[in-house]
Amino acid sequence: MEQTLEAGPITRARAEYVERFSLSQRMEHLAIMITFTGLAITGLPQKYAGAALSQWLIIHMGGIELTRLIHRILSFIFTAGALYHAGIIFVSIARHQFRPNIFFSFRDYRDAIAVLRYDLGISDKHPEFDRFDFRQKFEYWGIVFGGIIMLISGYFLMFPIFFTRILPGQAIPVAKVFHSYEGLMAFLVIIIWHLYGAHLEPDKFPGDTTIFTGKISRERMQKEHSLEYERIVREERERDEKAQEEKEKIDEKVN
Amino acid sequence: MLDKHPPAIESPRYNRGKAFWIGMGLLVIAILILLFKTAGVGAQAPPPAEPCLQCHVIPGLEKKLPNGEKLKLTISAESFARSVHGSRLICSDCHAGYITAPHPNRNIDNRRSYSIAQYEVCKKCHFANYTKTLDSVHYAMLNKGNQNAPVCTDCHTSHDVTHPDKPRRAISQACSACHTAISKTYVTSVHGKALVEEDNKDVPVCTDCHGVHNIHDPRIESYRLDVPDLCARCHTDETLMDKYDISTRVVQTYLSDFHGVTVSLRQKQSPDSRTTEAVCTDCHGVHDIARVESTNSPVMKANLVKTCQKCHPDAGPNFPSAWLSHYEPSPQKAPMVYFARLFYLAFIPFMIVGLSIHVMLNLWRAITHR
Numbered sequence: 001m002e003q004t005l006e007a008g009p010i011t012r013a014r015a016e017y018v019e020r021f022s023l024s025q026r027m028e029h030l031a032i033m034i035t036f037t038g039l040a041i042t043g044l045p046q047k048y049a050g051a052a053l054s055q056w057l058i059i060h061m062g063g064i065e066l067t068r069l070i071h072r073i074l075s076f077i078f079t080a081g082a083l084y085h086a087g088i089i090f091v092s093i094a095r096h097q098f099r100p101n102i103f104f105s106f107r108d109y110r111d112a113i114a115v116l117r118y119d120l121g122i123s124d125k126h127p128e129f130d131r132f133d134f135r136q137k138f139e140y141w142g143i144v145f146g147g148i149i150m151l152i153s154g155y156f157l158m159f160p161i162f163f164t165r166i167l168p169g170q171a172i173p174v175a176k177v178f179h180s181y182e183g184l185m186a187f188l189v190i191i192i193w194h195l196y197g198a199h200l201e202p203d204k205f206p207g208d209t210t211i212f213t214g215k216i217s218r219e220r221m222q223k224e225h226s227l228e229y230e231r232i233v234r235e236e237r238e239r240d241e242k243a244q245e246e247k248e249k250i251d252e253k254v255n
Numbered sequence: 256m257l258d259k260h261p262p263a264i265e266s267p268r269y270n271r272g273k274a275f276w277i278g279m280g281l282l283v284i285a286i287l288i289l290l291f292k293t294a295g296v297g298a299q300a301p302p303p304a305e306p307c308l309q310c311h312v313i314p315g316l317e318k319k320l321p322n323g324e325k326l327k328l329t330i331s332a333e334s335f336a337r338s339v340h341g342s343r344l345i346c347s348d349c350h351a352g353y354i355t356a357p358h359p360n361r362n363i364d365n366r367r368s369y370s371i372a373q374y375e376v377c378k379k380c381h382f383a384n385y386t387k388t389l390d391s392v393h394y395a396m397l398n399k400g401n402q403n404a405p406v407c408t409d410c411h412t413s414h415d416v417t418h419p420d421k422p423r424r425a426i427s428q429a430c431s432a433c434h435t436a437i438s439k440t441y442v443t444s445v446h447g448k449a450l451v452e453e454d455n456k457d458v459p460v461c462t463d464c465h466g467v468h469n470i471h472d473p474r475i476e477s478y479r480l481d482v483p484d485l486c487a488r489c490h491t492d493e494t495l496m497d498k499y500d501i502s503t504r505v506v507q508t509y510l511s512d513f514h515g516v517t518v519s520l521r522q523k524q525s526p527d528s529r530t531t532e533a534v535c536t537d538c539h540g541v542h543d544i545a546r547v548e549s550t551n552s553p554v555m556k557a558n559l560v561k562t563c564q565k566c567h568p569d570a571g572p573n574f575p576s577a578w579l580s581h582y583e584p585s586p587q588k589a590p591m592v593y594f595a596r597l598f599y600l601a602f603i604p605f606m607i608v609g610l611s612i613h614v615m616l617n618l619w620r621a622i623t624h625r
Contacts, residue, residue, distance in 0.1 A: 046516065049516040049519065049520060050510075050519075055520065055523055058520060058524070059523070059524050063520075063521075063524045063525060064516075064517055064520040064521065064524065115617075116613075116616070118620065119613075119616035119617055119619065119620040120616060120620075121620065121623070160574070160577050161567055161569050161570055161571070161574060164570070164571055164573040164574040164576075164577055165571045165573070167573070168573055168576065169573045169574060169575060169576025169577040169578075170576060170577070170589055170591050170592060171577070172577035173577065173578075173579055173584070173589060173592045174591045174592050174595050177592055177595040177596045177599065178595060178599075181595075181596065181599035181600075181603065182599070184603065185599070185602070185603050185606060185607075188603070188606075188607050189606065189607075189610065192607065192610045192611055192614060193610050193614070196614045196617075201617070201621075202618075202621045
């Protein structure tokens with residue numbers, strides 16, 4: 001009897017999952033996942049060109065010229081992804097829909113300390129997180145700043161003749177140092193941080209599927225992003241109440 | 256008392272001493288003769304009393320060949336005796352089949368074909384070097400029918416063969432007979448000048464880079480790719496480079512940069528296909544390599560843009576300094592590069608250790624509080 005059109009929100013409130021990432025965000029992750037992996041596979045052997053494994057990889061990717069070509073094509077896709085991401089932010093600011101929930105705040109610093117105390121067994125109280133915990137924020141900003149460094153230094157290395165027209169020559173070897181070491185660091189951070197945070201962490205093993213499906217269980221939301229979840233539940237309740245009120249109004253009129 | 260000693264004993268004693276001295280004398284004479292004999296060879300000894308030389312020292316002895324050329328048949332017995340073969344070979348070792356007089360008639364078309372026919376003769380003793388020549392560009396030319404391609408005697412001469420490196424410059428002079436233009440360039444280069452003017456023992460002569468008997472075609476791609484290794488043979492030798500105050504890091508700095516990485520990978524990947532990335536000689540020159548301080552060096556700062564523009568035609572005046580001129584980054588040379596690297600060398604371990612500790616603590620808590 002209550003299963004009318006207006007009852008939609010009520011059904012959603014009872015669903016087991018909530019949507020955490022939009023399709024656009026999932027696609028962005030997929031793009032960066034593929035390009036990052038490809039760039040690391042084609043880039044690191046160039047950094048360590050003397051190593052036997054690097055030489056094996058380069059030869060099996062079709063030689064150094066083809067390896068460089070693949071690296072550059074992937075870098076264009078990476079650039080496109082970065083511009084898309086910047087565009088999304090710009091549009092959401094223009095539409096007054098931008099929610100600055102990814103920025104670091106003093107709370108994240110406190111959370112980090114609290115997690116450390118919890119892990120060390122000093123405290124038994126695990127901090128509660130909002131939409132993004134400090135580890136996720138750290139990884140996001142790592143990609144943003146690392147990506148900017150990689151893009152600028154990468155284009156310096158791709159077009160040295162152009163850039164030395166406007167900059168001193170030393171800019172190119174400086175860019176090479178940045179590109180080479182920042183790339184190595186990004187690779188290591190992903191190996192340690194992301195592999196743990198998204199795959200090996202006991203709760204998430206063998207892998208967190210949320211970034212691919214966009215869905216996260218209410219149970220996990222409650223545990224990992226309790227502050228956001230409380231807000232979601234509150235919003236859902238308000239929506240439901242509103243829907244209920246409207247339904248009652250309509251019912252009154254009908255009667 | 257004296258009579259007690261029988262004279263029979265004294266006599267042999269006296270005789271023994273006399274025999275000893277005679278023996279010693281003969282030994283000394285024998286040694287002297289031996290010494291004179293060895294020292295005399297080549298210097299003062301008369302030409303070997305060979306039956307051939309009864310005729311072949313007569314001036315003007317020659318044979319008219321079908322093409323009108325004259326094959327000279329007179330040799331200098333003295334200069335043959337002075338040659339490395341003088342004490343080791345007799346005429347018939349190389350010129351077999353002429354025992355009977357008059358000599359049997361041979362079909363010799365021209366002087367060159369006679370020289371080429373004699374190519375095989377050296378093989379009898381110098382088998383290893385002969386075999387090496389079969390891999391050479393010269394033999395390949397000869398094989399294709401180029402009669403001017405050099406055979407043993409063109410570089411080593413025939414009857415006056417001396418040690419090829421005495422003096423050392425003789426090696427490069429031998430090549431200059433055909434490679435005149437390159438030789439003229441070479442003697443003006445930093446290596447060639449030192450060779451010709453000071454008889455320098457360290458600088459490369461032609462054969463040091465091109466090989467001795469198995470001289471390869473330097474125009475093939477794999478030879479170009481081997482250039483850094485070739486230069487590295489001397490330029491990474493510390494005792495040698497210390498003498499001239501040249502850094503031995505020049506090769507390493509090259510190999511770790513863009514050109515060097517590509518070239519060393521191409522060496523393994525496809526040594527026979529075209530590689531456009533610069534090797535040592537593309538910037539420093541080939542036979543005209545000059546001191547880097549000299550004004551006509553292509554890598555002199557004032558000339559560097561032009562050198563880069565050979566491959567990078569749009570390169571501007573700042574472009575050459577994108578390459579650190581074989582210097583390793585230091586606070587003096589390329590401080591920005593030095594400090595950027597220093598930053599990462601400190602920051603990366605800090606980051607990695609920090610994150611690893613965090614991950615391990617997290618795991619530890621999860622395991623202990625299951």
